[in-house]
Amino acid sequence: MQLGPSPASALPKPASWPVWLLLTLAAAALGFWMHGAGLDYYLSMISRMMIYGLAACSLNLILGYGGLVSFGHAAYLGIGAYTVGILITEGMPNGWLGFGLAMVVSALLALVIGAISLRTKGVYFIMITLAFAQMLFYLVNSVKAYGGDEGLNIKMRSDFGLGIVLKNNLHFFLLVLFCLVVCLAFMHMVMRSRMGRVVLAQRDDDIRTEALGFAVYRYQLALFVMAGAIGGLAGALLVNQQNYVSPNLMHWTQSGVLMIMVILGGVGTLAGGLWGALLLLTLEDLIAEVTPHWQFYVGWVLLAVVLLAPKGLSGLPDLWRRKPTPPSGGDA
């Protein structure tokens, strides 16, 4: 008999590799077609959505899988963007250096913020992550050498060599797609590993997990650092997409936007953040053309999703198949 986790379990399902491979190839094909058809403007817009999707997916790692409501995730996005922006401004456009350093710096930042805030729980954790992010927001605002509150324009994009030209919208799109796929694969690997099991267990009951011999704090911190590093990578991509970074990227409302993306797409699902980002930014663009009050209408969509599809967009296939999502327990 094949032993393994039961189908009823809410643990991550094995990846459907063919589907993911197909989606990746389709996305790449779409990119080539759009570039060929002269739709570069839209291609760049899709790149931007995917970057936000990557940031939201990294937030989902701690918020969804870890059950740790971090309200300061935009900080990593911003620090990653500023790291690359500052390096380029200082005449160091090397992409390997810039992207690598963006991830290292945001990982270190996550290590410090996580080490402190993970000692608290619940509302305190939410507030302390928010407080750290706002501190960074004001710090960056005050650094006049790199634009202060006016933000930082970059004169050129990161340079990876190897014939990769990020000014080319197709090249840039393919780089974003590559980063996204690698990060999602990494997160999938982590969540089905032993570490992932402990992460899901502590979400259910941290004291019980500790009492079984797991150093819960260390697992939470490791998860926090992974999410921070991936958030920093998204920031490194974003500054290249916009040719610009401003402190507003780190404002707490940005952290809120990332959270909305996660909720729309599906809390605690691998690609939920991506679907949420695609939906939210598409809605924003479409509705903003008609009315400046787009947030009002997006609010209704968010409400509908929360009430009708608790697992967000990622749960829709199950709803359509009339297959109930795992029962939420006898007394819930």
Add this chain to the structure above:
Amino acid sequence: MSTQGPAAVLEIRKLVKSFGALRATDGVSLQVRPGEIHALIGPNGAGKTTLVAQLSGQLRPDEGEILFMGQVINDVSAHARVGLGMVRSFQITRLFKSFSVVDNVALAVQSLQPQRGSIWRSVAKDQALYETAMALLKKVGLAERAEQLAPALSHGEQRVLELSLALATEPKLLLLDEPMAGTGPEESQRIVEMIDSLRRDKQMAVLLVEHDMDAVFRLADRISVLVNGALIASGSPEDIRKDPQVRAAYLGDEAVSPAGAPA
């Protein structure tokens, strides 16, 4: 005077823990010897759960020492104590709700392994892990329920699973906080037999906190009585049964049990 060092699996020396003015643990000293079931009884609010929480590392004692296998473990964190070989169960069932029964046990088995936090291998494909978990479930009679989500189990089955999680870590000392809480007579019987077999087959030492007096007198080699945070008696079941102080405070007359703070 008493036997020294490893003669006791667990030794507590003059343990004190206060919450404000309440001395929840008031100079408690006791020993659990190898292969022994040592029962701790006492009325509600006597401080039994507080004591277990200090032993397992969720709470820090204010004064006194906790020795495990002759080593002072006051400063050892809760998770590291499991690694040393002592594990607790909980009075309120604490299972992993989004895990199936077998996944619950597999997690506990995983905690024994040196690469318990590895990010590389898929757990779902770890046959050895699931075989160990299934073997344990067969032993405790939950094999047929392995694929169910933990909350789908009956209360009694959940108590058995709760106990099985602790067992899966293969402890030298088991701290059981009211394992029969809320179970019916048949389920209690099942758990009594389970605990009895641990002593018989594995020479496991057990500190048993329990309200069910039938179970206590069936299982215990020694009994200590905790009232208002302090031990008022300690001895063989026979001695405890005869002790007039215990009778007055507790046994046979639940109605006059001192009204301490709620548990």
